[in-house]
Amino acid sequence: MTADPARAAAPAGAARDATRGGGEGTSLTAAAVAHLVGGTVRAGDDGSAVVRRMAPLDRAGAEDLSFYARAKYAAVFAASRAGVVLVPPDLADAEGAPGAVRVIVERPHEAMLRVLPVLYRPAPREPGIHPTAIVGRGVTLGADVTVGPYAILGDGATLHDRAWVEAHVVLGAGSVVGADSHVHPHATLYPNTVLGQRVAIHSGVRLGSDGFGYVFADGQHRKIPHVGRCVVEDDVEIGANTTIDRGSIGDTVIGAGSRIDNLVHLGHNVRLGRLCLVMAQVGVSGSTTIEDGVIIAGQAGIQGHVTIGKGARIGGQAGILGDVPAGATYSGYPGRPHKESLRASAALFKLAGMTRALERLLAREPREQESTS
């Protein structure tokens, strides 16, 4: 591996590393779209009409595919300039979208998901180690890996087959990137972090950073050494600028198939189960266990050392201070069963209107009035 100025100047893989989406140039006829989604072109419409990309009804043009799923959007549909529109049978002949060829299909929204990957082919990943990447001692590289410019592979790091490490990624010593996993630019894996297969780590994610653990002694907050790891199982996606600390003695573990949004914080020793959804800006304190299939809405906070049972749902901004039973839905602060939280906040606004009257009422029974201090 040598630093070849020529290649450095116009790097084959380099900028391509930073490529995703794109895939312009692909196009489909209305007939091809109908075939793809198992629908039919409306009788009399022109199946040869061509679309090149997808757009919402209000911004679609003659070469755009769009979809019209519910009558409530009739006004938008009426004014749409889309070239081809996916419509459900009951709206097949709805007024509007004068120029549009209609492809009739059940559940247009789902149908659209089948067209997207065809219209937008991700730019191909080009295997190779960019000459500016720095490869430490004893690094193991699988087949067809891609390592972007200025990436750093720490001593003893392992990249399995087709692993994709983009520009400026720093892999700490001893870290592992599983087969077909994709680490986006500027992510950091602290030493000994482990990623399974088909994992996606977005830009700015920090995995395996020191946990927030101190013991106050001799007049200072003395740091507890953190020797555990951060282990991410297969098929996990982690959003931009999220931070996950490594374990203190054991490991912090992210279960297979879980999806984590942006700016989330998971503390040391947290155990996130399989197939969980954790939305933006959620925070989970150390040593908490979250079982399989849990959904945590945005900005919720979960206390340390508690257990969130299988399939539980946590509401947005909820503050969970204790265990949550499997299957339960909790919300509010302090977190309570959602029904109770709803009733409490409804009651509060009612009671606010009754306060003075209640005070007057109680004023008549002075002896029973307790102090509010």
Add this chain to the structure above:
Amino acid sequence: MTADPARAAAPAGAARDATRGGGEGTSLTAAAVAHLVGGTVRAGDDGSAVVRRMAPLDRAGAEDLSFYARAKYAAVFAASRAGVVLVPPDLADAEGAPGAVRVIVERPHEAMLRVLPVLYRPAPREPGIHPTAIVGRGVTLGADVTVGPYAILGDGATLHDRAWVEAHVVLGAGSVVGADSHVHPHATLYPNTVLGQRVAIHSGVRLGSDGFGYVFADGQHRKIPHVGRCVVEDDVEIGANTTIDRGSIGDTVIGAGSRIDNLVHLGHNVRLGRLCLVMAQVGVSGSTTIEDGVIIAGQAGIQGHVTIGKGARIGGQAGILGDVPAGATYSGYPGRPHKESLRASAALFKLAGMTRALERLLAREPREQESTS
């Protein structure tokens, strides 16, 4: 463009790229300050006194300019060692700041804002592409652009005139940086992200990352391809480590003149209007529309698919679950008109003191007591 080790060792533009503020060396006389702000040096004071920088009253020294705007700070003013102080007419002869020359001016605080840019000239930006920057295929460069060390310009990226891309920035393929825009170190633009003119993107910002959109099928959370873009209009500033996802089909759009603070999350398809202020750690879920001139205070969270009307104000930590009318001020969780929220929380603390008495009262009418379950 060649990688010249010599230049790499002591790079002209390089470290200068990382320079901002600074501008030491500039100095002003008290008379010059007075002229600059449209004020006057107090009769008898020495207009030739020189200041080189600005400091608050309590930390200012003989060569520092400070300001004294309100009598409540009399004690601090009394002890100040500032060399020159901006004072309003009514405080022109107030006791204190023995050694200070006084410049009399209406609204000293605003006056100070006119002096700052003169005392602190930002270090000049030096046009040029650092030899270590990596320029992809088909990149378009305007006049006098600056590209810092180790920056990566993805295939087909466009930098307009005087665009400034600092060290370690990664511009995805097809992304655009408008004229006079400034991207700080370590920011990431995912492919096809678009910045208008005079935009400032701070360190660690991630623009155009994948939205958090999945469909549960075949026992897994299957990812919905995101093919929209993140579009930032003119005169926007975005704070450190903020994340803005790109659109799913349409675009995520940040309106002209809006200012976004640090660690904010804006989900896919969000439409932020013009001249909005979004404070630190705010989170906005997908497909929500925020109209012009909205102000959202720190840590507030806004539900997806709602509309925040023009000029509305959202309180700190508010949890907004539905639409907010134009001009309204909402706060609390669940978000309500601010007056209602205030009254409710005031009532709560009153009622807390009455609870036992009310229980006794109701205990006397057993038949009407409903269960609390």
Add this chain to the structure above:
Amino acid sequence: MTADPARAAAPAGAARDATRGGGEGTSLTAAAVAHLVGGTVRAGDDGSAVVRRMAPLDRAGAEDLSFYARAKYAAVFAASRAGVVLVPPDLADAEGAPGAVRVIVERPHEAMLRVLPVLYRPAPREPGIHPTAIVGRGVTLGADVTVGPYAILGDGATLHDRAWVEAHVVLGAGSVVGADSHVHPHATLYPNTVLGQRVAIHSGVRLGSDGFGYVFADGQHRKIPHVGRCVVEDDVEIGANTTIDRGSIGDTVIGAGSRIDNLVHLGHNVRLGRLCLVMAQVGVSGSTTIEDGVIIAGQAGIQGHVTIGKGARIGGQAGILGDVPAGATYSGYPGRPHKESLRASAALFKLAGMTRALERLLAREPREQESTS
């Protein structure tokens, strides 16, 4: 300093920079562990048993050291396969961990903290400037500093003895890194940021970014120039992706010995005292003063321009809108003394169950019922 492709290809210091923890290979006998913690090997147990790492009871194997501190974990202890276990005197002969040698010691958890640094020696830091690092004009380097690959030292930056600046760090012009301080990969110091001694800055931290300060004039939010600095005193640790803005005119200051977790935001001019603990995702608005020894739990938000008194405690997700007296514990939104907050939320759920009964009660006295509008 020359860019030697050979070294760049297999860089001595390079990947090692990214190394921490690790230190495999060290091992201790049970007797050595006992000696280290001032305990004793249980009579009859084999003091020559060897351990190489530490693990929790449930995952420990024959070569792992673990600890058993409280009877509540009896079940886990019973099934443990640990090779050596630290136990308190009263549990010395507890049933379980058949294969385990027991080391008897008071407070096994604290004892473990004395063993950790011996079992896990941090990889040695190798002094030197990596050939790919870019060193600006007039940079001052102390003795034995380590600068990782692709790091950038802005013009006039200063690194004191044994300072460690890891891969991809960007130090702005005029910034200072104190002796024995450690800046992890991808951190950014804006110009003129100052770090004291023994400071640890984690990956993705942004120090000294522009404060969120604007004046609305001429139909736009005009930026207030920020000319203050971000000053971090000795023995501070700052967690991953945290952002701290620099001061507007004065400085933003982080007091000695304070510990800040991940994804925290501290606004311009904030003064954090000594020995504070600030947990993940906390946000503090501009110009607020936090005195010594304050503890702020996760996701709490603190208003600008207020003072949090010495030794105060702020609860998780609390919203603090005013001053907090020294030593007080505040929680809830709006933040109140913790006792009041607890009583209020308890009362709320009680009252929710009484609402209808109270309405009926008041219905009998129509004239006194006030409107709820």
